[in-house]
Amino acid sequence: MKTKFAIICVANLLMAITCLAQAGTATVLEDFRPSVLNQPGQEYPKVNSQGYARFRIVAPAADSVKVSLGLGGRGGTRLAKAADGSLMGTTEGPLDEGFHYYHVTVDGGVFNDPGAQNYYGSVRWESGIEIPAHDQDFYALKNVPHGNVQQVLFPSQSTNAIRRAFVYTPPGYEKDRSKKYPVLYLQHGWGEDETAWSNQGRANLIMDNLIAGGKIKPFIIVMTYGMTNELKFGSGLRNFKVDTFQTVLVDELIPYVDANFRTLADQAHRAMAGLSMGGMETHSITLNRPGVFSYYGLLSGGTYTPAEINDKANVKLIFLSCGSKERPDGVRTAAAALKEAGYNAVSYISENTAHEFLTWRRSLHELAPLLFVN
Amino acid sequence: MKTKFAIICVANLLMAITCLAQAGTATVLEDFRPSVLNQPGQEYPKVNSQGYARFRIVAPAADSVKVSLGLGGRGGTRLAKAADGSLMGTTEGPLDEGFHYYHVTVDGGVFNDPGAQNYYGSVRWESGIEIPAHDQDFYALKNVPHGNVQQVLFPSQSTNAIRRAFVYTPPGYEKDRSKKYPVLYLQHGWGEDETAWSNQGRANLIMDNLIAGGKIKPFIIVMTYGMTNELKFGSGLRNFKVDTFQTVLVDELIPYVDANFRTLADQAHRAMAGLSMGGMETHSITLNRPGVFSYYGLLSGGTYTPAEINDKANVKLIFLSCGSKERPDGVRTAAAALKEAGYNAVSYISENTAHEFLTWRRSLHELAPLLFVN
Structure with missing residues (x-):
């Protein structure tokens, strides 16, 4: 009986699939x-x-x-x-x-x-x-060791404010009290804030799963608010200037993180990446302030040309990505030109996604194993 | 000219105040x-x-x-x-x-x-x-050293879930890596969750300010979700049973916190307090599980009677509070009876507040200096 029932079920399932295929969307x-x-x-x-x-x-x-x-x-x-x-x-x-x-x-x-x-x-x-998503497993909440996401309030003299950042510390961070970690500074897009990468981006779960799978060595991620020339809420990206945020990030937040977390506090162990406007910020800040970061990531956030990079000897990775529904050719072409010029450039295209967070979750998942390895 | 202008301004101001007083509300x-x-x-x-x-x-x-x-x-x-x-x-x-x-x-x-x-x-x-509030200074965001609020994902076998807690670690926690801290387990009210005490309660800022003012010795606060017999959303408190949460808190979260943070992991350095339903939970759990906590706090969350306490030798403080618009007499009477019975009982009434968060911010501000001092 059981076998017969199973056969009928499979037959019904096949019929259902056929019907669906015929009916289309x-x-x-x-x-x-x-x-x-x-x-x-x-x-x-x-x-x-x-x-x-x-x-x-x-x-x-x-x-x-x-x-x-x-x-x-x-x-x-x-x-x-x-x-x-x-x-x-x-x-x-x-x-x-x-x-x-x-x-x-x-x-x-x-x-x-x-x-x-x-x-x-x-x-x-x-x-x-x-x-x-068919590949949602990589950002799923699983029964693996979990890192923490810490809300940090840090002083910013340049903006005369106490500012907020979220810091992902990997599992085991608390236990081995002598170990030091590299740091990725990871920026949100226009209209978002420092909550985006852990809430809608699930950056902490992506990291936990990669670490549990032995696919990356643990590192710290720091996420802060990048729209510091606020609050021109009507004006969009048109009037955005990176200077204010650059000072907060490089001259205030990085020293605070290095003083308050167990970081490997040098260029070789520091990365910056961002999505959309955060990519524009990454582009500007890595070029404006050579000597600070050695891994660069633009996620749906533009490209670099070989000529504009002024810190060639210290750039260990340039990662460019976007969704297949954005402008994948631009990303691929730019990465090829960078490779041609001798850079370790990697492009990644997220299939069937647009300017949205699945593109960026996948991009982080691709980027993380490439960081701090050379 | 300047003086004359100032005099006119003061005169106008006095007139305005007089008008206001006459007009009333x-x-x-x-x-x-x-x-x-x-x-x-x-x-x-x-x-x-x-x-x-x-x-x-x-x-x-x-x-x-x-x-x-x-x-x-x-x-x-x-x-x-x-x-x-x-x-x-x-x-x-x-x-x-x-x-x-x-x-x-x-x-x-x-x-x-x-x-x-x-x-x-x-x-x-x-x-x-x-x-x-006229006394908002005690929970204001100020330029003082700030502790972090860490999102922690911990495994719970009893509920077959990965659960979330927020852990406040005081300023300096990261720097002095040998120092160990007492812990307050602090619960939200009915219909709230583990975000309540830091978001609407500003528990982290209250602590930061008390520590900066030299008014308390630093301790850790742990906040987790207390409505574990979810999700009877229509049924309110009627069907609430504490057992599920008690297991999560005492048998799963406390061991996790003691294993992953630098705690003083004994009864003498462990407190539990809660607001409203969280007070009911505190009442039940401290009585059901003697030997775990030595400081008890009920914030608009009921009272203890001397007869029901079964761990007298180890109870170092019983703190009872509510707003003046709630039932302050009940709180005062209960504290007096506990004192009479030989307990270190303290009552606090928040003036001109009801069953709302200013009552509980003030209660935490009053409770914190009494914790872990004897």
């Missing part, structure tokens, strides 16, 4: 589950195995509720009255794998989805949703 | 400023020097927008169309000093205020607003 599988980023106990938003997202908002007297996620260029997903009086809607197509910011527009007002947790992006705390 | 001073808990760059919500709060929500097509804060029992503050098309409103009276959770109801749907930062309370991320 028009068939939305009804296997929706709560997004893993939902607030505790919240059923919605949900995602299905194809990457569709379904939203539910309770606002009985609202005339118009729209979710900012959906198909590109079509203005997101409009919710409609459901049988229970709530407003519901499903994206017109599957979303890219990974993390997406979104918000809800209720009768013209922008709010967050009460079902989802919030993540700082677009210069505000936005709702977040996660479409499970 | 009906005069709302127009000195509103953005709440210090606003999201970066956000002007609203605002608070004035009297403790009134003013809200502004942009939702052009909304018919009804209400803020949950206002005068008790009157259903909060209803916003009305302003000249610029936004919806605005001011509380009918001043709010208590300190931190308040709130939310916005837009056409029947519950959302957060896009202007405010979010804090986990009521089993959801809520908006937060801060009415500056």
Whole structure:
């Protein structure tokens, strides 16, 4: 009986797969589950195995509720009255794998989805949703030794403020009290802040898993706020100048970290990388301040040309990456030119992702094993 | 000229004060400023020097927008169309000093205020607003040495999960690598989580300031999630059982902390305290597991009777507190009975506060100097 039942199940499964293949994207599988980023106990938003997202908002007297996620260029997903009086809607197509910011527009007002947790992006705390990625294992929370993420408040004379950084210390950091570690300074993108790399980026879990798998030697990661010529919130990147942040990072934060953590405090053991605007900052600061970093990483954050690098003897790695839906050719071409000029340049393209966090999680996962090895 | 101008100014000021005194609470001073808990760059919500709060929500097509804060029992503050098309409103009276959770109801749907930062309370991320307290200096962010707040992921076999705790390590923890510290286990209230004591409680800043002022000897604080018989979100405290959490705390987290931080790992150097439901947990666990803690603190979280304490020889302090708008007599009476029975019992009443975080910030500030001193 058991064997027969199993055979019928397999046959049904094969039929189901065939049906799905014939129907193409028009068939939305009804296997929706709560997004893993939902607030505790919240059923919605949900995602299905194809990457569709379904939203539910309770606002009985609202005339118009729209979710900012959906198909590109079509203005997101409009919710409609459901049988229970709530407003519901499903994206017109599957979303890219990974993390997406979104918000809800209720009768013209922008709010967050009460079902989802919030993540700082677009210069505000936005709702977040996660479409499970086929390779999500590398950033999953597992039963392995975990490092800590420490909130550090450090004094900044140049900005006359107490500033915040998060410092990832690897598992074992506390136990072996004589060991010293290299440091990666890792920057967020425009409109994000120092919480981004551990919250939406899962940098600590990526590191924990790499270390548990014996794929990297442990190092420290430092993440701080890079939009220090704040708060020109309307002006975007146009008026961004790196000088203020460069002083905070190089002249204030690095000495603070070296004084308060067990670091290998020299250029050979110091890396800088950043995503998007953080890549622009990495580009500028590594060029403006030769002698500080020896590993450079631009994640969806531009490229270097061989001619502009003025610290050639001390540059041990140049890592350039982006999503395949961004401009992969630019990244590949730039890395080739750098290699041609004698640099240890590596390019990485994240398949089927755009200017979003799965690109950067994967990029960190590729970058980490290349750091502090030569 | 300058002197004359100054005299006129003082005269005007005196007149203004006289007017205000005559008008009483009906005069709302127009000195509103953005709440210090606003999201970066956000002007609203605002608070004035009297403790009134003013809200502004942009939702052009909304018919009804209400803020949950206002005068008790009157259903909060209803916003009305302003000249610029936004919806605005001011509380009918001043709010208590300190931190308040709130939310916005837009056409029947519950959302957060896009202007405010979010804090986990009521089993959801809520908006937060801060009415500056006359004694806010003790929890202010100052240019003093700062301890770190470390996010720790620890394994819990009993709940088959990787659980999260936050650990405050005092300034200097990293530098003197042989020094060991006592530990306070500090619990949040119902509907809150392990982020509450550092986010809305400012426990780390209270400690930093006490240490900088030479008022306490440094100790470690550990904060973890106490609602482990989750997720009965509708059932409130009714069905709460402490057993699951007690196992996580005593048999899993304490050994993890003692193995991974430089603690004085004995009863004499271990305290437990909690607010509201966290006080109930403290009460139960200290009684169920004698031999683990020697300092007990209930912050708006009930009382002990002398008869129920079964570890008399090892109890070094019983601290009971609440706000003056709660049941201060119960706290005072219980402390007196404990003293009478020979315990080192201390009661503290926070003036003009209710079951809210200013009560608990002040309680921690009073409790800390009494810990680990005898």
